[in-house]
Amino acid sequence: MRDPTIEEMTRMTAGAAMWASHAVEDAGIPAFTMSDGPMGIASGKVDERDIARLSPCATALGASFDVYLVQRIGALVGGEAAARGVDAVLAPNLNLARSPLAGRAFEYFGEDPLHAGILGAAWIAGLQSTGTGSVAKHLVCNDSETERDTLDVRVDERTLREVYLLPFEFAARAGCVGMLAAYNRVNGDWCAEQHHILTDVVKGEWGYDGLVMSDWFGTHSTAPTLNAGLDLEMPGPARFLGFKADEAVAAGEVPASRVADAAGRIARGAKRVTGAKTQPYDDDAARELLVEGAAAGFVLLRNDGLLPLAPGKRIAVIGPNAAAPCFQGGTFAKISVSPDLPSPAQTIAARYGAENVTFEAGVDPAPRLPNMPVTPARDLGDGAERGMTLDYFASDDGSGEPLSSETRATNSLVWFVGVHDQGPFDKGGSVRASGIFTPEQSGPHRFYLGATGEARLTVDGATVVTTGATAAKDVMGKLKSGDAETGEVVLEAGKPVRIVADFTYAPARVHGLWYGVRGPDSREAMLARAEAAAREADAVLLFVGETSDSSVESKDRPDTALAPEQAELVARVVAANPRTAIVANIGHAFDASWARGAAALIAAWYPGEGFAQAIAEVLAGDREPGGRMPVSIAMEEGDYPAFDLKPGEGGRLPYDEGTRLGYRGLIANDTPARHPFGSGQGYTRFDWSDAAVEGGHVAVTVRNVGDRAGSEIVQVYRDTPEPTLVGFAKVELQPGEEARLSIALPARRFMLWGQGGWTPIGRTVNIRVARHAEDHGMPLTAAFDDLDDAAL
Numbered sequence: 001m002r003d004p005t006i007e008e009m010t011r012m013t014a015g016a017a018m019w020a021s022h023a024v025e026d027a028g029i030p031a032f033t034m035s036d037g038p039m040g041i042a043s044g045k046v047d048e049r050d051i052a053r054l055s056p057c058a059t060a061l062g063a064s065f066d067v068y069l070v071q072r073i074g075a076l077v078g079g080e081a082a083a084r085g086v087d088a089v090l091a092p093n094l095n096l097a098r099s100p101l102a103g104r105a106f107e108y109f110g111e112d113p114l115h116a117g118i119l120g121a122a123w124i125a126g127l128q129s130t131g132t133g134s135v136a137k138h139l140v141c142n143d144s145e146t147e148r149d150t151l152d153v154r155v156d157e158r159t160l161r162e163v164y165l166l167p168f169e170f171a172a173r174a175g176c177v178g179m180l181a182a183y184n185r186v187n188g189d190w191c192a193e194q195h196h197i198l199t200d201v202v203k204g205e206w207g208y209d210g211l212v213m214s215d216w217f218g219t220h221s222t223a224p225t226l227n228a229g230l231d232l233e234m235p236g237p238a239r240f241l242g243f244k245a246d247e248a249v250a251a252g253e254v255p256a257s258r259v260a261d262a263a264g265r266i267a268r269g270a271k272r273v274t275g276a277k278t279q280p281y282d283d284d285a286a287r288e289l290l291v292e293g294a295a296a297g298f299v300l301l302r303n304d305g306l307l308p309l310a311p312g313k314r315i316a317v318i319g320p321n322a323a324a325p326c327f328q329g330g331t332f333a334k335i336s337v338s339p340d341l342p343s344p345a346q347t348i349a350a351r352y353g354a355e356n357v358t359f360e361a362g363v364d365p366a367p368r369l370p371n372m373p374v375t376p377a378r379d380l381g382d383g384a385e386r387g388m389t390l391d392y393f394a395s396d397d398g399s400g401e402p403l404s405s406e407t408r409a410t411n412s413l414v415w416f417v418g419v420h421d422q423g424p425f426d427k428g429g430s431v432r433a434s435g436i437f438t439p440e441q442s443g444p445h446r447f448y449l450g451a452t453g454e455a456r457l458t459v460d461g462a463t464v465v466t467t468g469a470t471a472a473k474d475v476m477g478k479l480k481s482g483d484a485e486t487g488e489v490v491l492e493a494g495k496p497v498r499i500v501a502d503f504t505y506a507p508a509r510v511h512g513l514w515y516g517v518r519g520p521d522s523r524e525a526m527l528a529r530a531e532a533a534a535r536e537a538d539a540v541l542l543f544v545g546e547t548s549d550s551s552v553e554s555k556d557r558p559d560t561a562l563a564p565e566q567a568e569l570v571a572r573v574v575a576a577n578p579r580t581a582i583v584a585n586i587g588h589a590f591d592a593s594w595a596r597g598a599a600a601l602i603a604a605w606y607p608g609e610g611f612a613q614a615i616a617e618v619l620a621g622d623r624e625p626g627g628r629m630p631v632s633i634a635m636e637e638g639d640y641p642a643f644d645l646k647p648g649e650g651g652r653l654p655y656d657e658g659t660r661l662g663y664r665g666l667i668a669n670d671t672p673a674r675h676p677f678g679s680g681q682g683y684t685r686f687d688w689s690d691a692a693v694e695g696g697h698v699a700v701t702v703r704n705v706g707d708r709a710g711s712e713i714v715q716v717y718r719d720t721p722e723p724t725l726v727g728f729a730k731v732e733l734q735p736g737e738e739a740r741l742s743i744a745l746p747a748r749r750f751m752l753w754g755q756g757g758w759t760p761i762g763r764t765v766n767i768r769v770a771r772h773a774e775d776h777g778m779p780l781t782a783a784f785d786d787l788d789d790a791a792l
């Protein structure tokens, strides 16, 4: 086999396509394929029918504090990649929940860098055990979304090293195949051009021998980028690197040795991830793991004894998220999940007996674009029992014979030329969607219609709503906002009507059509029914929270409040029946003041596809809620050490709180949290005893003194110069069982960055073994010289 030429090596520095690198076959260098992550295999999907497994979000995994569980979830995602021909996954996301407003906070493990580093490394180990490569992202300080393409994070070196780079240092040690450089700038330089970080720290000090690629379209230059240490520009075709770098290399602006280094890293990575792969989980095992994973991340924040709630009582299940749960966030890495995934309302009815359970949404579960619950107008022999029959025509008015037909069970259709070829989308034509809708209530029904062309919606032949052309380039934005025209028609309960949406499109690369219908229910009537249901029940299970477009890329949140109509629902339901357990289906730290009067509160995050099964089992006591807070919930928004994410002049966002983000700042500023980092309870109780420092470890005996099996999470903190997590361990114990836990205390966790190096805090180190960040716990002292100085 020959070596690649300098031209071939230069070519390798840019991707070949959206999700693939360049091969140099003669030199034995394969191309490798990539997919977005982290909650599953997201990219390259065709449409809503291309279903993949959806894991709990990283915040939920973070709440589990369970290294082994996170490793198994990583392996499950790796197996999915293998099944789909994907060689490397753009995950995990190792940025930190610095502010609860961050649009992608749900993708982060939490607010603590050690916790994110340990769990991130476990996920990487699991994923890579299948032969799939992990590309850890986004290096670095991409902890918010506002102006993310121009944002310039100003951060001091100590904070950078001890906080934001630490999870990536763990990832490097775990041997992740690649890292992805963030869109933003750090201290003035684009992350893709950050020589200090990429070359001095990551490749130099850490000795990282993997490859560093750009975030998608995140490059800005040729020579400065290659010289800073970026190896691969993504996606392809080349914009600044690849063949575009030939001249810079020929002119000596980029040393040939740098190109050879980059190509060598890419080649090594490509060979590593294109070998044999394994799929460790079959369907049943995967399903079970995703339920276990969801439950392990639920954090029981308060419980006056209501939970677990044994079956045999009259239960009111209330709230929008009981019917329309938020399984995941709305980033580009969104997974198409099965439309048959059960809702919590369904699994609770199954677990408690349908005759004992009533359900009321209380507020509209789809506040933007409502669903279109129809059955197909024609049976196409595809077994589909719901959705619209779609006919594609060459004519622009639905005349003539359809070119093709299919059933689609979604209320928002998107077509890309070259991906979806049912219609002549590159030429112009028409689509007709038809279905049968049976109203549940009598009264005025509001129909919604939006499209990237002219469209008309008829009900039993009468036109109810029309819409003009939307610029095709807006299709994603319009779809996301559910931007639609509406029209009303009075319908009778139980009497089916025929809905037809006719859509005429001009030639374009992307097209969309979306529709929905809202019944006659008034806001007040829904709230009043929920209140009545609460009053008549022995206990209430109330599900509130977000929709899948609440957490997105490129946008942060304005506040941490629950939607006002949901806050009103909570107040009215809790007043009607205080025996209410609230499940907050929210992917980040949230204002929890509204839960004060409730008997129990569970933070469920975005739990992935196992949500409904897991929550029914946890509420009934078949499983325990196994999590602890991976983020702090402050009393007031103003208490968060970092909150506002709007960059100032020059796009600068100063990380003024330094190392004191999250619980570290809340404690240092003497503003105790409403729910501290690390806090939460299960269904049993534990006694701790005999805490002692033993060599480079701290040991403690944990005994389950309750009457149920359960898990405990032991945390170790230091308090100098600020409270900092230095270790944790989780143990599961049967009633009466005890175990002696041993938690390693590596020396690095007691060193600070200063004057260009790591310096011990002192010859002796004070720690506390604690249940959460604000727990005084059991104080102990260790000698620094006894600690392991090889581990991180």
Ligand code: BGC
Pocket (backbone or CB within 6 Å): 036, 037, 090, 137, 215, 216, 332, 333, 553
């Ligand atoms: C995101 C990355 C993602 C990439 C590819 C970017 O916009 O920031 O997290 O991996 O797109 O989809």
